[in-house]
Amino acid sequence: MPHDGEEFTEPPSDPALRVKALESLLVEKGLVxxxxxxxxxxxxxxxxxPRNGARVVARAWVDQEFKLSIQKDCSAxxxxxxxxxxxxxxHIVAVxxxxxxxxxxxCTLCSCYPWTVLGLPPVWYKSAPYRARxxxxxxxxxxxxxxxxxxxxxxxxxxxxxxxxxxxxxxxPIGTEGWTEEKLSMLVTRNAMIGVEFAKEASS
Amino acid sequence: MNGGHxxxxxxxxxxxxPELEKKSIFHHEWERRAFAIxxxxxxxxxWNIDEAxxxxxxxxxVKYLTNSYYQNWLYGLETLLVKKxxxxxxxxxxxxxxxxxxxxxVPGAExxxxxxxxxxxxxxxxxxxPRFQYGQQVKVCNDHPIGHTRMPRYTRGCEGVIDRxxxxxxxxxxxxxxxxxxxxxxxxRFEAEALWGEPHKxxxxxxxxxxxxxxxxx
Numbered sequence: 001m002p003h004d005g006e007e008f009t010e011p012p013s014d015p016a017l018r019v020k021a022l023e024s025l026l027v028e029k030g031l032v033x034x035x036x037x038x039x040x041x042x043x044x045x046x047x048x049x050p051r052n053g054a055r056v057v058a059r060a061w062v063d064q065e066f067k068l069s070i071q072k073d074c075s076a077x078x079x080x081x082x083x084x085x086x087x088x089x090x091h092i093v094a095v096x097x098x099x100x101x102x103x104x105x106x107c108t109l110c111s112c113y114p115w116t117v118l119g120l121p122p123v124w125y126k127s128a129p130y131r132a133r134x135x136x137x138x139x140x141x142x143x144x145x146x147x148x149x150x151x152x153x154x155x156x157x158x159x160x161x162x163x164x165x166x167x168x169x170x171x172x173p174i175g176t177e178g179w180t181e182e183k184l185s186m187l188v189t190r191n192a193m194i195g196v197e198f199a200k201e202a203s204s
Numbered sequence: 205m206n207g208g209h210x211x212x213x214x215x216x217x218x219x220x221x222p223e224l225e226k227k228s229i230f231h232h233e234w235e236r237r238a239f240a241i242x243x244x245x246x247x248x249x250x251w252n253i254d255e256a257x258x259x260x261x262x263x264x265x266v267k268y269l270t271n272s273y274y275q276n277w278l279y280g281l282e283t284l285l286v287k288k289x290x291x292x293x294x295x296x297x298x299x300x301x302x303x304x305x306x307x308x309x310v311p312g313a314e315x316x317x318x319x320x321x322x323x324x325x326x327x328x329x330x331x332x333x334p335r336f337q338y339g340q341q342v343k344v345c346n347d348h349p350i351g352h353t354r355m356p357r358y359t360r361g362c363e364g365v366i367d368r369x370x371x372x373x374x375x376x377x378x379x380x381x382x383x384x385x386x387x388x389x390x391x392x393r394f395e396a397e398a399l400w401g402e403p404h405k406x407x408x409x410x411x412x413x414x415x416x417x418x419x420x421x422x
Contacts, residue, residue, distance in 0.1 A: 015275050016234035021299035022282065023241050028301040031248065031290060035313035037240040043320065044239070045230065086323035091370070108212035108356050110257055111273070120229045120239075122222075126273045129217040135358060135410050136213045136400055144220045155408030159212065161354045162389055162413035163253075163326040164370055190225045 049119035050190035052084050053167060056117055057193065058185035060094070061172040070094045074167060078117060089116025089165060095158060096169040097195070102149050103168045104142065104195030106134040107160040114165035118193060125194065135159060145196040168195040175202035205350055206357060208265025213358040213400070238274045242281050247311045247319055250288040254380035258352035259283045328386035330372040335416055336390060340366045342419045344392075352380035355418040363422055364394035367411060375415055388416040 026032040056078050060067040069077040074092040079085040092114050095103040107113065108131050113121040124130050134141045138155050142148070149155055158166040170192040176184060179202075187204070191197040211217075230236045246256065260280035261268065268276060285291045295302055311319060336342055346361040354376045368391035375387040392414050396404040 015238070015272075015278055016232065018278060018282075019234040019237045019241070022278070022296070023237055025291060025295055025299055025301060026241055026245065026285075029291065029295075029304065030308065031310060032241055032244040033310050033312045036244055036247075036311060036316050037237070039313045039316040040240040040243050041236045043316070045228065045236070050225065086321040088323070090323045090325040091327065093368075108358070109209055109354060110260070122225075122227075122229060123231070123273070124220050124222050127217075127220075128211055128214075128269060129220050131211040132214040132217050133220075136404075138408060141220060145222055156393075157408065157410045159356065159410060159412045161356060162370065162373060162376075162415075164389070164391075164413050191222070196222070 044115070044120050048115060050117075050188075050193060051185070052082065052119070053114070053117035053190070053193045054185040054188035055082060055181075056084070056167070057169055057188045057199075058181045060169055061176075061184055062181055067096075067169075070169075071096070075116075084116045086116055088112075089114050091162075091164045092117065092167055093164055094167050094169050095156070097171045097198075099153075099171070101154050101156060102195065103156045103158060103166070104134065104138055105158045105160060105166045105168060106131060108132070108135055109159075109161060112160035112163075112165065114167050117167055118190060122190070142196055145191065147197050168193050170195075170199040173199050173202050205262065205352065206348055207261045208263065208268035209261040210357050212356045235274045238278050238281075242277050244310075245281060245285065245290070248290065248308075250290060251284050252379055252382075253324065254352055254374075254376040255382065256280055256284065257376075258380045259287075261352070326374040327370075328372045328374065330386050332372065332388070334369055334388045334390075336366050336388075336419065336421075338366055338369060341422045342366060342390075342392060343422045344414065344418055345420055347418075349377060351377060353377050353418075355414060356412065358399060359392075359394065359412055359414070362394055362398050364392040364398060364412075367391045367393040370413065373415070375417070377415075377417070390414055390416070390419065392419070 027034055060070055071094060074094040075090060097103055111121055111126040135157055138157050139149055160166060173187055187200040189197060192199045260276045282296055286293055286296060341363060343363045344359045344361060370389040372386040373389040375385045378385045391411050394410050396407040396409060399410060
């Protein structure tokens with residue numbers, strides 16, 4: 001089951017000192033702007049994140065025309081409707097989960113991830129165990145997230161080797177008929193849009 | 205290159221350790237700074253995304269795998285800054301500036317959103333006819349380039365089926381050495397059995413984006 005893991009290795013103070021020295025050098029040489037750095041951090045720590053993607057999914061659940069538009073050209077559709085655009089979201093492909101198909105995304109070579117709709121990837125997505133194992137044992141990996149994919153369901157792993165970014169559209173939970181888009185979006189987790197979990201249940 | 209970064213199918217790394225969504229994506233203050241200076245230096249336009257990836261992966265695999273994620277970013281950034289002449293080795297070691305940036309103007313805070321919003325699309329308008337068609341059986345070349353490539357080792361020599369045609373995109377193998385060249389990009393569907401053998405029969409499929417030069421007819 002997911003837990004608030006603190007098991008990642010505590011890095012030595014060395015990188016902290018190296019980064020500090022490098023940043024000072026870059027500022028001194030006029031190669032970076034200190035305020036620009038703050039905007040970059042604030043953007044990806046607080047502004048651009050999986051709540052963007054949750055709005056996209058909720059809209060796709062209630063609006064058939066929008067769903068068709070993200071299947072045709074997801075980047076263009078989310079730019080037009082929500083204004084989500086730009087870096088690491090230039091070529092998004094939406095892959096839809098159904099009663100017969102479960103999609104899940106990885107980047108075995110680095111950490112490619114659809115930033116415009118999900119923000120920056122979590123540590124586990126970028127780490128060796130996930131990158132190594134998902135392509136060979138998707139059911140085993142998903143079980144570690146508490147997600148059981150029945151044998152009869154076709155499981156599709158998407159390895160993000162190009163600049164195309166994959167966004168999973170999870171199945172709409174049962175018992176959510178008539179829900180508002182906003183309420184539905186609360187059921188859409190980051191992990192559901194990577195494909196390692198389902199959307200939350202209506203009773204959650 | 206067959207580097208430490210090419211992880212698909214490797215064994216022995218242990219469990220995943222998922223984290224809750226509410227947790228910050230940064231775990232240390234220095235990671236925030238490493239992330240920001242990497243993006244800000246990218247704004248200088250001295251290298252592209254494949255050069256950046258290659259700078260991170262072109263390390264002793266033991267080092268790559270021992271480093272944390274942002275330690276690899278930091279290593280890549282330091283390497284590129286020196287390689288492109290933006291800083292000297294001596295400056296990197298001493299932390300002291302020995303030369304100015306010759307009056308170069310760098311993007312300020314007011315330009316960050318606009319730069320991020322414009323992104324860096326890699327598709328190229330090109331009317332060429334793709335060599336492979338939807339549904340066609342293809343095989344990944346058994347090739348082991350020593351430079352940057354986006355052809356994962358676990359796919360090499362394996363057969364799959366063309367599932368999508370993404371159009372012409374910048375070809376990473378050449379882009380990583382500063383040559384902009386477009387090649388047709390496909391999504392190839394591999395049955396689990398084709399990649400991992402008989403015991404994986406019926407265990408779904410893996411979809412991989414692969415450029416035309418990585419593929420051959422069967």
